[in-house]
Amino acid sequence: MKKPNNYDTTQASGDFTPVELGGHYMVIKQVKEAKSKTGKNMIVVCFDFDKNDKQAGYFMTTFKNDIRPDKKWPRNGTQYIVTETDNGDCSRSFKTFITCVEKSNSGFAVQWTDTAAFEAQFKNKRIGGVFGIVENEYQGKVSDRHELRWFCQLDRVKDAVIPERKALANTNVTKAAPKKDDGFMDIPDGTDDEIPF
Amino acid sequence: MRIGVDKNQLSGSHATSNAPKHRQMTKAGASLEPLRLPYGDYILIDDGVQSVLNTKPEPRKKDLIGHIKRSIDTKKDIPELWMDVTSDHERFRAELIKAKQDGAEFIVLIEDASVECLEDVFFYHRPEVVRSRYVRNKAGRLPAYIKVEHKQREIKGESLYRCMQTISTRYGVRFEFCTRRTAGKRIMELLNDG
Numbered sequence A: 001m002k003k004p005n006n007y008d009t010t011q012a013s014g015d016f017t018p019v020e021l022g023g024h025y026m027v028i029k030q031v032k033e034a035k036s037k038t039g040k041n042m043i044v045v046c047f048d049f050d051k052n053d054k055q056a057g058y059f060m061t062t063f064k065n066d067i068r069p070d071k072k073w074p075r076n077g078t079q080y081i082v083t084e085t086d087n088g089d090c091s092r093s094f095k096t097f098i099t100c101v102e103k104s105n106s107g108f109a110v111q112w113t114d115t116a117a118f119e120a121q122f123k124n125k126r127i128g129g130v131f132g133i134v135e136n137e138y139q140g141k142v143s144d145r146h147e148l149r150w151f152c153q154l155d156r157v158k159d160a161v162i163p164e165r166k167a168l169a170n171t172n173v174t175k176a177a178p179k180k181d182d183g184f185m186d187i188p189d190g191t192d193d194e195i196p197f
Numbered sequence B: 001m002r003i004g005v006d007k008n009q010l011s012g013s014h015a016t017s018n019a020p021k022h023r024q025m026t027k028a029g030a031s032l033e034p035l036r037l038p039y040g041d042y043i044l045i046d047d048g049v050q051s052v053l054n055t056k057p058e059p060r061k062k063d064l065i066g067h068i069k070r071s072i073d074t075k076k077d078i079p080e081l082w083m084d085v086t087s088d089h090e091r092f093r094a095e096l097i098k099a100k101q102d103g104a105e106f107i108v109l110i111e112d113a114s115v116e117c118l119e120d121v122f123f124y125h126r127p128e129v130v131r132s133r134y135v136r137n138k139a140g141r142l143p144a145y146i147k148v149e150h151k152q153r154e155i156k157g158e159s160l161y162r163c164m165q166t167i168s169t170r171y172g173v174r175f176e177f178c179t180r181r182t183a184g185k186r187i188m189e190l191l192n193d194g
Helices: A058-065 A092-104 A115-120 B012-027 B047-055 B078-085 B089-102 B118-123 B157-171 B183-192
Strands: A022-035 A041-049 A078-082 A126-138 A141-152 B002-006 B031-035 B042-044 B070-075 B105-111 B129-136 B145-152 B174-178
Touching (some): A022 A115, A092 A126, A092 A141, B002 B183, B012 B031, B078 B089, B157 B174
Parallel strands (some): B105 B174
Antiparallel strands (some): B042 B070
């Protein structure tokens, strides 16, 4: 049999090593300005574990081993940070991120310039991160994922404690009832809202 | 170690920009011999290439076809590679096809300190910039040189990365990275390797 392409680099099932929980030394690969689905300003931060971390280059290895043609930087190594709150003030998570970068890289101060220069200034800057377990729902199944819970300063990585498990929020959303062919809608039982007629 | 260098690398402005690299190779004991290469910039003069040189001391490009085992094409930085995969795509592609048909290993060596491996290209970004340069005034009037502005297009690392991946799979090209300071040494290592 002919050896298939990328045989040596393809990961076998069961070989997966999850991200270790707790503090990690990280390096920023990219920061991009973007808009959230709801139209809010946000930044997308791609990071990897730094050379001095216990899992150095973890996301780069995952990315290299990904054989999909349209591969993207791993989800676990990407963080989406909304920059402003609903009333237009600076969001707390954005301020935390900027503060952590500034305090983790001596002499670095964020320059509020045009998009390209703003994005470029973060490249290869060091930062700390704390990973914890986050419950996730996918196709009706709930699973645990090791995700970045928050950024921190580099000097706090060593003493970082593993955060408490973040459970899925209980959603009490009543789904819209499907429309029937007769033009009437089924009202779910136990609806307390007043019927609008 | 005898290295065949494409004649274009030793002429005009290329000669100046490549001089440090060539000096480095000569210092390390390599002898550089100018040749007309069918593809790439540097090859190792082994027995196969030597047999051609024995019969034809000044071989033409096509004479060397079928005798090259490995060829190194150097790019001075990422923007040069970007140009090769975009505006200069046809010429670059023709070179890759020639190397593939010839059964030679084609290595593209990028001398750019900002990238260390292929995956680093994914995060490369150069914004669009307007630059100006002085060109000779074709109207023949004074001033002899006039300032001309030109736009340097944006380079998106993600797009370039995908292009490189396609090139790598389709034509069996290997991408290697080094800095300008280590380029000479790296060329020798790559030619010696295997």
